[in-house]
Amino acid sequence: MVEELLNRFAQFSIYKSSFNNVMGTILEVKNLAMDFGGLRALDNLDLDVKNGEIVALIGPNGSGKTTFFNCVTGIYTPTEGDIRDSQHGKNRRLSSINGLRPNLVTKKGLARTFQNIRLFSNMSVLENVMIGRHCRTRSGIAGAVFRNRATKEEEQKIVDDSYEVLKKIGLADYVNELAVNLPYGAQRRLEIARAMATEPFMLLLDEPAAGMNIRETKELDELILRIRENEGISILMIEHDMKLVMSLSDRIYVMDYGRKIADGTPEQIKNDPVVIKAYLGKEPDA
Amino acid sequence: MTNLKEIQRSLLVSLWFMFLTFPIMVIRVNPLEKVVIWRWYNMLYVGIGSFLLSFVWRYFIRQKELGKKKNETDGQKSFSLSRRAVDDPRAYIPLLSAVACFTIAFPFIFSMYQTNIMITVLIYVMLGLGLNIVVGLAGLLDLGYVAFYAVGAYTYALLNFHYGLGFWTVLPIGAALGALFGILLGFPVLRLRGDYLAIVTLGFGEIIRLILENWNEFSQGPSGIANISKPGFFGIHLSLQNSTIYIYFIMVGLTLFTILVVNRLQNSRIGRAWIALREDEVACQAMGIDKRKTKLTAFALGATWAGMAGVVFAAKTTFINPASFTILESIxxxxxxxxxxxxxxxxxxxxxxxxxxxxxxLRAFSEYRLLIFGTMLVIMMVFRPGGIIENVRRTYEFELKEGKELKNED
Structure with a gap:
């Protein structure tokens, strides 16, 4: 009994110290490991994102980047380790999101996009974004059937808010278009818009520039910066386009075989021999 | 040149058909006189028929592809007739009032037999709208839907048989029990999707039917329950004809109620969540929608209508047994x-x-019923995969608001 109390107290003080030490940290991952049967896809991974940062996660194919995303967003439950995030970006105290269901993770303020576009193809662009508003609204079955004033107002607000988001992302012209009919680059942006509609404090973008041409990539570059500057949303992204990564990110994490092999500013990463070896497969001076 | 090719193709098709149908259409053995009758004229019919049909078939396929191309180039300008009827108030108000007049006048113009058929149609409309929530909106393939129909019917039959409860008392109970069974089915299948879901729901439907068939003490088994009372009309005894008309109007009312509720649900926050669930389960969850809750509400709300329809069905036929709730009904x-x-x-x-x-x-062709069904389904899936009347996504107008905002900014 006493022991338990002491334990609690100790835990509390640890939290408190972390609260003091990592001021501004909004996502903290410690010793994360993920096993698929006998395969260790992630091993002893540490990562943190501070408020307002753009952090990139790079690494060769199959190094576990998307698995990491899936662990953070609750699609997988990590085998070991701890993922903690702040309460919707406001409260600096971190709380664990390990094994939380994906919808609850999103509700806490971590929204993601997918590597292979996963839009609701047969819904209109606006409706796609309106789905994003789902977790911030509350009208239920009774409201839908009786259509009382509160429900009507909420519905109108969902439409208005969603349209605002679309305007910000620059998709307002497509409002009533079916998502599946959008050009590729616009579909990628719609995924970001949909994620933004959930009012996140942090966006997790899984290869946002994949398959985009140079012009579209440039637009995306500006869009991501704009999201950070105007909305104050931090960004963690997986990306293979090195030009985009180097120009955008404040810090970069490099992964290989499920482990973190380096982290630091773009300059540091560019010149890191370990990173070069992982990518090119040989000693830089050989 | 192309024409020659077309003819060649059709010729090939007709040759194939003649060859394939040769044993059944041409040869006939008369075992009494021990002779074989060769009906070569049948082969001629098959040949000409398949030749012409393949021509027509390919003509329509080409038309469809032309139409698709035209749509792509025109954008969304080409509206189909059905869509215009939905969009334009000048078209749908007279249409709607005509339908309303016809519906009200129907039992007084036509015979009781016709009215009974119409009641059946309305029951199926209700069942269809209920299943539409589960399959059409939420995209959960439910092959055991008839189970909820059976739950509703047996609820009324048993409560009426044992406790003498009336139609109006049992109607909400049937609906509630339907919803309860919907949730009961929903829980175990939360993690399933696609084929696996279909198989489990199929099993569920069969389990309910087998229970009703074999648990004699509870449901009186295959002999069913007879003498279920018809809906009461303020305690007045109605003649058979009047009570049929009465049930007809109850069903019209219930159907309108269903349409109203389903329509509102469809255009609500929950309805959107269902559609998102149908479109992409993973993305839907990642966007903050509670998958479990959404699935359970879909199952529960879908089953509610089946429960109600079941109560009406029991009241209409006054006799039910498990044979009315076979897998074929679900299909x-x-x-x-x-x-x-x-x-x-x-x-x-x-x-x-x-x-x-x-x-x-088409009772005259009742032997060919399933054949016609199958042909119709195939033709529909080829030419109109979206169904007779496709669902049109709701559109939102923003021009007005834009104007206002611009003014504000100026």
């Missing part, structure tokens, strides 16, 4: 939804009209 309801148009309310109504009325009026 028919599913066909109504798919053929009518997934997610489209008008589509489901059209589907129910076609699939229930056709077999009734």
């Amino acid at each position: 028919v309801i599913l066909c109504i939804v798919v053929l009518g148009g997934m997610g489209s309310i008008t589509g489901v109504i059209a589907g129910a009209l076609v699939l229930i009325l056709l077999p009734e009026y």
Whole structure:
């Protein structure tokens, strides 16, 4: 009994110290490991994102980047380790999101996009974004059937808010278009818009520039910066386009075989021999 | 040049058909006189028929592809007739009032037999709309939907038999029990999707039917329950004809109620969540929608209508037994939804009209019923995969608001 109390107290003080030490940290991952049967896809991974940062996660194919995303967003439950995030970006105290269901993770303020576009193809662009508003609204079955004033107002607000988001992302012209009919680059942006509609404090973008041409990539570059500057949303992204990564990110994490092999500013990463070896497969001076 | 090729192709098709149907269409053995009759004229018919049909078939396929191309180039300008009827108030108000007049006048113009058929149609409209929530909106393939129908019917039959409860008391109880069984089925299948879900729901439907068939003490087994009372009308005893008309109007009311509720649900926050669930389960969850809750509400709300329809069915026939709730019923309801148009309310109504009325009026061809069903489904899936009346996504107008905002900014 006493022991338990002491334990609690100790835990509390640890939290408190972390609260003091990592001021501004909004996502903290410690010793994360993920096993698929006998395969260790992630091993002893540490990562943190501070408020307002753009952090990139790079690494060769199959190094576990998307698995990491899936662990953070609750699609997988990590085998070991701890993922903690702040309460919707406001409260600096971190709380664990390990094994939380994906919808609850999103509700806490971590929204993601997918590597292979996963839009609701047969819904209109606006409706796609309106789905994003789902977790911030509350009208239920009774409201839908009786259509009382509160429900009507909420519905109108969902439409208005969603349209605002679309305007910000620059998709307002497509409002009533079916998502599946959008050009590729616009579909990628719609995924970001949909994620933004959930009012996140942090966006997790899984290869946002994949398959985009140079012009579209440039637009995306500006869009991501704009999201950070105007909305104050931090960004963690997986990306293979090195030009985009180097120009955008404040810090970069490099992964290989499920482990973190380096982290630091773009300059540091560019010149890191370990990173070069992982990518090119040989000693830089050989 | 192309024509010659077309003729060649059709010739090939007809040759194949002649060859394939040769044993059944041409040869006939007369075992009494021990002779073989060669009916070569049949081969001629098959040949000419398949030749012409393949021509027509390919003509329509080409038309469809032309239409698709035209749509792509024109954008969304080309509106189909059905869509215009939905969009334009000048078209749908007279249409709607005509339908309303016809519906009200129907039992007084036509015979009791016709009215009874119409009641059946309306019951199936209700069932279709209920299943539409589960299959059309939420995209959960439910092959055991008839189980909830049975739950509703047996609720009324048993409560009436044992406790003498009336129709109006049992109607909400039937609906609630339907919803409860919907949730009961929903829980175990939360993690399943696609084929696996279909198989489990199929099993569920069969379990309910087998329980009703074998648990004699509870449901009186295959002999069923007879003498279920018809709906009371303020304690007045109605003649058979009047009570049929009465049930007809109850069903019209219930159907309108269903349409209203389903329509509102469809255009609500929950309705959107269902559609998102159908489109992409993973993305839907990642966007903050509680998958479990959404699935359970879909199952529960879908089953509610089946429960109610079941109560009416028991009241209409006054006799039920498990034979009315076979897997074939589930399939028919599913066909109504798919053929009518997934997610489209008008589509489901059209589907129910076609699939229930056709077999009734084509009794002369009743042997070929399933054949016609199958052919119709194949033709529909090829030419109109979205159903008779496709669901049209709701559009939102923003021009006005834009103007206002611009003014504000200026």
